[in-house]
Amino acid sequence: MRFVPIKTIEQQGCLVLHRTRHLLIRQQTATINSIRAHLAEFGIVAPVGRRGVEHLLEVVADPNDTRVSEAARACVAILGLQLRQLKAQILDLDRRILAWHRSSEASRRLNHIPGVGPLLATALVASIAEPKVFRSGRDFSAWIGLVPKQNSSGGKEKLGNISKRGDRYLRGLFTAGALAVIRYAKIHGTKHRPWLVALLARRPTKVAAIALANKLARIAWALMTKGSRYRQPAALMV
Structure with a gap:
């Protein structure tokens, strides 16, 4: 239980x-x-x-x-x-x-994640009383409703649409933040974000935004669990 x-x-x-x-x-x-x-x-x-x-x-x-x-x-x-x-x-x-x-010290730490502003940071800190109740970042992302439905059978993995089950408010804020990151990347260039470049090359913008929102949610869970600060990937420091 x-x-x-x-x-x-x-x-x-x-x-x-x-x-x-x-x-x-x-x-x-x-x-x-x-x-x-x-x-x-x-x-x-x-x-x-x-x-x-x-x-x-x-x-x-x-x-x-x-x-x-x-x-x-x-x-x-x-x-x-x-x-x-x-x-x-x-x-x-x-x-x-x-x-x-x-x-809030925790909220200020989360604010350094790309796409996470004061609105989302405070909502996360206020909504999650104990981040460690989630076993992994994927469990946290699933709780928000940012993971695809599992329709696997007979050893064959089949992923469906995004479940949209969970916290609708947080999901909307994460999606809006991801769209802001994509919009900024399109204006100022995406060469420092190879993962996002490859994703946008094969998927529509809104689909890529959901995938990015999922990634941001996992990063936020990791920071809340470990009490650490966000560090830019090496590709962004070049």
């Missing part, structure tokens, strides 16, 4: 910060989609991105623009106010998470 270690009060508090921030981001996305959808009914469409939403709110704030009815204008103005409040609240939570990160 495998027992779950008890988290500290500080870890639980940090997880509340992350969960609240994640909820507010979903609410922010829903609010933006509502603003776009309501104004699209009046034939007012804006480009994708933050500037596009701001343009839509400027249209609503203009009383001389007769394309929108007064009832719709009042409702969208309420959504715009809610959107600004959500952005301010998310920014405040970001500051709190960053302060928690700076106060």
Whole structure:
């Protein structure tokens, strides 16, 4: 029987910060989609991105623009106010998470891993009460949901799609971090990362990102278990 270690009060508090921030981001996305959808009914469409939403709110704030009815204008103005409040609240939570990160020695060590920023580092430290309960980095990666399904039989090993079982929040953060590493490598060159170069040559970017996220998760587990710091591979030091 495998027992779950008890988290500290500080870890639980940090997880509340992350969960609240994640909820507010979903609410922010829903609010933006509502603003776009309501104004699209009046034939007012804006480009994708933050500037596009701001343009839509400027249209609503203009009383001389007769394309929108007064009832719709009042409702969208309420959504715009809610959107600004959500952005301010998310920014405040970001500051709190960053302060928690700076106060945690383990979180600062994890921050040196490529693709792992303060958000992922604090989420890992807060979520994993005792890293040694996992027998290996693969077990830790499987717990997050970053390993392929096993469909082996008769001595033949057959790997399927990524299981996606486990901690969805951590999996999303690892995937986003891996995509950031790949994007940076494509802009500044990948000659110092031969493993990533070979992977991108034979696999699509998103598939390579999952493989890289798996690798990053194993590195993070090793650092948390041993209490060591991340060291750049020899290829990156050239």
